[in-house]
Amino acid sequence: MTKHHHRVAGWAAAALAVGALAFVAAGCGGSSNKSSSGTTSASNLPTSIGQGEGKLSLVAWEGYTQPQWVKPFEQQTGCQVTSKYAGSSDEMVTLMRQGGSQYDMVSASGDASLRLIQGKNVQAVNPALIPDFKNFIPALKAPPHNTVDGVHYGISLQWGPNTLLYNTSKVTPAPSSWEAIYDPKYKGQITVPDNPIQIADAALYLSKTQPGLGITDPYELTQKQFDAAVSLMKQQRPLLKKYWALASDEIDLFKNGDAAIGASWPYQTNTLKADKVPVKDMIPTEGATGWADTWMLSSKSKHPNCAYQWMKWVSTPKVQAQQAIYFGETPANTKACPIMDSLSPGSCEQYHANAPASYFDSIKFWKTPSADCGNGKTDCIDYSKWQQAWTEIKG
């Protein structure tokens, strides 16, 4: 009797083990299928949004996941949102690459999105599931920073310029050029982002002030142009109070009187103004670098339905308007303009939501510098060199 029992138990265990192995194998096969299809073709895209998984984990820029629009989303969809702020595109790429399935989505700027696509860290998405996609400005429907060979790797969100921020009581007369952040007059009062892409700001300034260098695109620099930008930043270094890492750092610097002028995002201006700090921002005559952000879906996401719900939600005119006003940027959805004005009169015009396409074209959007200069030559400085130079600039 007992012997027989033992034998049955043995067989059952063996069957279970085989089953488990088969399951694991199926699981492996399934996941590898998924990742390969997700990166090469768009044929396996979902055609409808299923039941939410109850959770959504985001990597975002500070100010992109405010309770104002996250709370109603959680109530409507049951997807509980957790978000981690990243201070730079490099940090976002690292978090998505090393986080595994920990993060579902990332609000990647143009200098991170292509790196994430090439690294197969994000998967293709189906814009047909986002009803508001048809209302996006044409330039952001399939921009080169998130759409490769006609495959969409995310849904555009918002865009805007990097601005020159200054304390109106300490900086007079008002600056009009980026020269101000390289000016010894403001020694010890300047702050710029702790981010290698800041070299492009120096290149943009040089493209206007030293036309002899022949800089046309601040992200496509030859060795000579790159050296000039790096040397400008090395001259700037002793004038700086601090390289800021997070937006809240710069806010502290201006609030505590440590900085009076610096390179910034409109978000800091809005926050400081709300705190009654006398600040103003502007786009200097040389123009500005800027960002165009995309919500991208991790290739290892465990909550894709909640992620699609989120893309749908943040594309709606109301959330687009709320975020645009909160952060001080321009929505991708053209229908957001009237709602912006109803929330805060004049904000549609203030944040250029009704500006012509030429305004969009005037901003030099962040992109990842690569050796390919776009003109058939490959003698440009690639991003790893920018990163090395950044360590050198900071000393």
Added chain:
Amino acid sequence: MAQVVGEAGGRTRAARLRLSAAFWRRPWLRAGSLLVPPAGAYILVYVAALAVLFVSAFWTLNTFTGTIEHTWNLDNFRTLWNDHTYWRIAGRTIGLAAAVTFTDILLAFPLAYFMARLAGPRLRTVMFVMVLLPLWSSYLARIYSWRLILSSDGALNWWLSKLGLPDQHLAYTNWAVWIVFSYIWLPFMILPIYAALERIPPSYVEASADLGARGRTTFRRVILPLALPGVVAGSIFTFSLTLGDYITPILVGNTQFIGNVIYRNVLGLSYNLPFAAAYATVPLAVMAIYLILARRAGAFEAL
């Protein structure tokens, strides 16, 4: 059923007896099996981690795909050797660690001396609590409070202007980093010096006085040499803690130290772990040399 249990119980008891007999016959076996869990944890968690760190320093990162290539090479060390920036950063870090250590010795010695040899038991208890109390609060909160103290519109400048003195501009400079490091590591210097001073028998001081030595001579020739191991022990803490910390420079400074470069290579720049590992061998080597020197000074007897 009961018989089965009894049989099994008898068998386990016999096994237990055999085992204890074996332990009794071979004491090394007993000591060995007692040591296996802690030694295993030490080797696995500590030594193995260091070994992996050292091995990965000889790998490289493919910057395009972000994957680590497991081929042996010296590229990371070559970059570190050839780029003056990394030399400067290492020099700055070691210099700061030395400055902080020196400052803490100057601050801690008189205090520890007072606590160990002059203060009454109650005052000594109060001082002990005061020294240890900051360690109970968050390290980040203490650094942030220094940020508020040193900022342009901060507490220090407010006091200075009340006293009619000119403003200081220490915020986000290496001076600020030096001040904050000296402050946060001070208890780690006070305690070993206190322990060393307290251990000096009063009879030594009396004997020195009986032989005609004045206070200063006694201090120089009796107390100081006997307290030196404590000073060196404290300096091991302050030096190594400063060498490895990267949060303080991020929050109150504006220059890079070894820890910041490693941090940026791990999170921030490129997830270049091999390069970070290569640079991490610099403080390891510095600390190894320091510990050898400290051993010569007899610091390990004072720990």
